[in-house]
Amino acid sequence: MAELLRTAGLSKRFRGLIANDAIDFALQSGEVRCVIGPNGAGKTTFISMISGHQTPSAGRIFFRGRDVTGSSVTARAQMGIARKFQTPSVFDRLSLHANLELASLGKRSTAAERQTRITEVLDITRLAPFRHLPASVLSHGQRQWLEVGMLLANRAELLLLDEPTAGMTAEETHATALLIRRLADAHHLSVIIIEHDIAFIRDLKAPVTVLHLGRVLMSDSFDAVAENEQVRSVYLGQG
Amino acid sequence: MTRSIVARPGAANAGLLRSETAVAVVVFFALALLPGVASGYVVYIVPQYLLYGMLAMSLALLWGFGGILSFGQAAFFALGAYAMGLAQHWDMAVNPAYVALLISIAVGGALAGVVGYFLFSAGVRDVYFVLVTLALSIMTEQITISQSDITGGYNGMFIPRMSLTFGDASLDLSDDVPMYYTILPLTIGIYALLRWVLASRFGKVLIGIRENEDRVLSLGFRTPLYKTAAFAISGAIAGLAGALYGTHASFVSPSLAGVLFSTQVVVWVAIGGRESLLGSLLGAVGVAALSNYLTAITPEYWQLVLGIVFVLVIMAFRGGVAGALGGLTAPRRPETESG
DSSP states (O other): OOEEOOOEEEEETTTTEEEEEEEEEEEEEOOOOEEEOSTSSSHHEEEEEEETTSOOOOEEETTTTTEETTTHHHHEEEEEEEOOOOOOEEEEEEBHHHHHHHHHHSSSOOOOHHHHHHHHHHTTTTTTGTTTTTTGOOOOOHHHHHHHHHHHTTTTTEEEETTTTTTHHHHHHHHHHHHHHHHHHHOOOOOEEEEEOOOHHHHHHHEEEEEEETTEEEEEEEEHHHOOOHHHHHHHHOO | HHHHSSSSSSSSSHHHHHHHHHHHHHHHHHHHHHHHHHOOOHHHEEEEEEEHHHHHHHHHHIIITTTTOOOOOHHHHHHHHHHHHHHHOOOSOOOHHEEEEEEHHHHHHHHHHHHHHHHHTOOOOHHHHHHHHHHHHHHHHHHHHHHHHHHHHGEEEEEEOOOEETTTEEEEEHHHHHHHHHHHHHHHHHHHHHHHHHHHHHHHHHHHHHHHHHHHHHOOOOOOHHHHHHHHHHHHEEEEHHHHHHHHHSSEGGGGGHHHHHHHHHHHHHHHTTTHHHHHHHHHHHHHHHHHHHHHHHHHTHHHHHHHHHHHHHHHHHTTTHHHHHHHHOOOOOOSBBB
16 A cells, blocks of 8 residues: 655644644555544644645645645645535535536546546435435435535545534444445545544544644554553543 | 625525526517517617626626626726727727727726736635725726716717628618617627526536535635636626617716616616526616616606615515526425435
8 A cells, every 4th residue: 555645743833822733644545544532632723734724834744745735725636635524515505416516527527427427426425316406405414425425526535524423313423434434445545534423433443543732642443542541541631 | 694695595596597598588589579569769778778687697697606796897887888989089990899899898807807816816705805896886987087088077978879890881770770689689699608608617616616615615626716707707798788888878977887887787686686697687677677667757766666676576585586486496395304
């Protein structure tokens, strides 16, 4: 597996507050990684810097070995870095098909290729029955899947998912874990997920990186992280 | 309050676009037959309303489909009219009126393009953009007043009706019927052009920007460029409509660039339905005809009556008349959430 993403000494300060403090992070191509940590650990700041929505105070970001630290959101999206926002961000009044079509127009392709892609994405996300309805009629969970689907239609290679299961039912949460697993295993996508939901993280069977006060506390398998005393104390508020 | 004006009305417009084509064919067909059945004044005045409609469509593209409200459409319209007025003094081998039409398109497009590029690249949005376009109208009005050597200042400028020339052949548009049959096809042409623009990749991205600009940006589209292009197209069409208006009305004065006229354009589009090109066109024709009628019967209160109509229409259906009609044909949302 080749290295897809690497950050070196990535830091972000908001006035006096240090949100991210010299984060060194690496993600292989096709890898799923969970980023967890208590509130204020700097998780959203971290992926905002990777997506380009926030400018780092220090450090570098490399995507496929290329320094993208100074690239715009648009340029990174064109390279294949795609961000799913914390609250569903879809085109509510447009049909699901139109949502996906718009996303698919981001990269050069023929109409036939786009149509194939859209059909494929509707199948992967299990949203095909609703293709002609406006996105506003979908449930919260389905809207989250639609947004993930838009990133697929956009031919993203690295998905940055910020709490994709927030507000979902247990059933939807489980389905989301399976969806992400499918994307990585069958479609070779790389995914970074910020999550709080322990059941979801367990379902994903993915390595976990724990952030605490803007620093990487540890990176290991779910089981190792779950048994770590330091991580437990951080989550119980004694850290 | 501002948010609701700038952002979004209610009904989804997929069904609206489908049923709109049939209505458009009927309307344009009826308009084509009108000079056969109507009297002199109607044939004189309808082309003017159609040019207002062209101006309204230029705003509908920007506001209804791009979510960008502009109070600057009158500025481009007035610049086009003045370009046509100045053309009467040009001595050139080709028809100077043709050159004026091209210049009005170029000036409207270029001015909107330059202003739009700097504003949109700097992230100017919503009400701040509205304010700048309002300033654009006021500036244009002031310049036409102050540069009285060129523009005639408050007195305005008389403009002869243009002639259509084809090689050696020439058709004078002083008569209202040839003028009518010049402006109607151009109006239909602009309508068709804008429908084509909206159906294109560009149009889809523009609608996406209206719905959720941050999402479109994060999908890798350089949204400031799309917004700039939409504003430039809008300015170019407003300029063309203005040039034709100048030669049709045979007169142009600074009030054509003013805030009042700019506001009227917004009212036409809001009443007609900003998410429908045809609705905006007919909104302009209908409201302009109503204003004209009201000035005749109640010169003191016509603006008040019009204001009340505006408030009632917007209270009853925020998507304008076309939005309300489109809501009848659009697919219903299920009563309960599925899934």
